[in-house]
Amino acid sequence: MNNRAKSFLITGVVYVVGLVVAIAATYQFIDSHQWLVVLTGHLFATLVVFIASRIYKNSSLYDPFWSVAPIPIAIYVALWPESAEINLEKVILVLIPVMYWALRLTANWIRDWDGLEHEDFRYINLKAKPFAFLIDLFGIHIYPTLQVNLSLFPIYYALSVSTNEVGILLYLSSLFTVLAVTLELVADEQMRIFRRDASNNGKTMRQGLWSYSRHPNYLGEILFWWGLYFMTISVDTSYWYLFMCPLIMNLMFSLITCQMMDNRSLERRPDYADYMKSTRQLIIWKAN
Numbered sequence: 158m159n160n161r162a163k164s165f166l167i168t169g170v171v172y173v174v175g176l177v178v179a180i181a182a183t184y185q186f187i188d189s190h191q192w193l194v195v196l197t198g199h200l201f202a203t204l205v206v207f208i209a210s211r212i213y214k215n216s217s218l219y220d221p222f223w224s225v226a227p228i229p230i231a232i233y234v235a236l237w238p239e240s241a242e243i244n245l246e247k248v249i250l251v252l253i254p255v256m257y258w259a260l261r262l263t264a265n266w267i268r269d270w271d272g273l274e275h276e277d278f279r280y281i282n283l284k285a286k287p288f289a290f291l292i293d294l295f296g297i298h299i300y301p302t303l304q305v306n307l308s309l310f311p312i313y314y315a316l317s318v319s320t321n322e323v324g325i326l327l328y329l330s331s332l333f334t335v336l337a338v339t340l341e342l343v344a345d346e347q348m349r350i351f352r353r354d355a356s357n358n359g360k361t362m363r364q365g366l367w368s369y370s371r372h373p374n375y376l377g378e379i380l381f382w383w384g385l386y387f388m389t390i391s392v393d394t395s396y397w398y399l400f401m402c403p404l405i406m407n408l409m410f411s412l413i414t415c416q417m418m419d420n421r422s423l424e425r426r427p428d429y430a431d432y433m434k435s436t437r438q439l440i441i442w443k444a445n
Contacts, residue, residue: 164272171209175202203302216280224262238317254334308382308406311389311399319393326391334384341377361432369441376439382406
């Protein structure tokens with residue numbers, strides 16, 4: 158077994174253990190508020206991944222957790238709703254884009270991950286700072302879990318609480334969310350093709366969607382989380398105040414993640430400064 162295959166096996170075992178621990182932990186709170194049950198399981202699974210990350214000295218073991226954890230969460234609130242009413246049409250319209258997003262992002266990670274010998278540069282930089290253990294626990298593991306948990310919160314109301322009937326707006330918002338994921342898919346595939354060409358080493362990607370946006374893949378990711386919110390308010394507008402959930406995710410990408418990637422590219426690509434002047438951070442539109 159090569160190192161990459163071994164890394165995938167280790168990751169799979171860790172995630173199965175995380176799921177078992179999460180189920181065992183949530184059983185203790187099963188009569189509580191449903192989202193407290195979800196949060197408890199989410200956090201306990203995160204701690205399992207964190208422990209494994211420390212054992213293998215690689216925080217990138219957490220990376221697929223971003224897209225894997227929402228799968229059981231979405232299924233749980235859809236099939237065991239607090240309202241005790243399952244609207245199959247609504248479940249399908251909400252779960253299709255969620256599962257599409259989760260499976261696409263996980264498949265993308267599988268294609269690109271080099272194994273436990275590789276760790277994301279952002280994690281390496283963060284852990285080089287003082288209080289590395291706390292940064293690893295709270296900054297790299299728990300914070301993203303809480304971020305995803307908060308951003309998933311709208312579907313709890315759409316699937317588990319609301320008993321409203323499905324209307325045309327849910328169909329439209331579901332389609333919007335699917336298109337957001339497709340935007341990510343296309344952007345990632347364009348970048349993958351660009352990187353396959355050895356002559357592009359050290360060059361900035363300026364083709365396809367990347368000629369209009371510096372981070373079209375992150376734009377698709379942001380729009381996906383807004384899509385969850387749109388699906389929820391399309392079911393029941395009384396949940397309008399949940400806009401804070403995707404907004405916080407939006408701010409994380411635009412203020413932190415995109416800037417970290419831009420700074421990294423400025424260090425590695427001499428033509429990136431000019432690219433930044435002519436290309437917007439997220440919105441697909443020429444800056445000049």
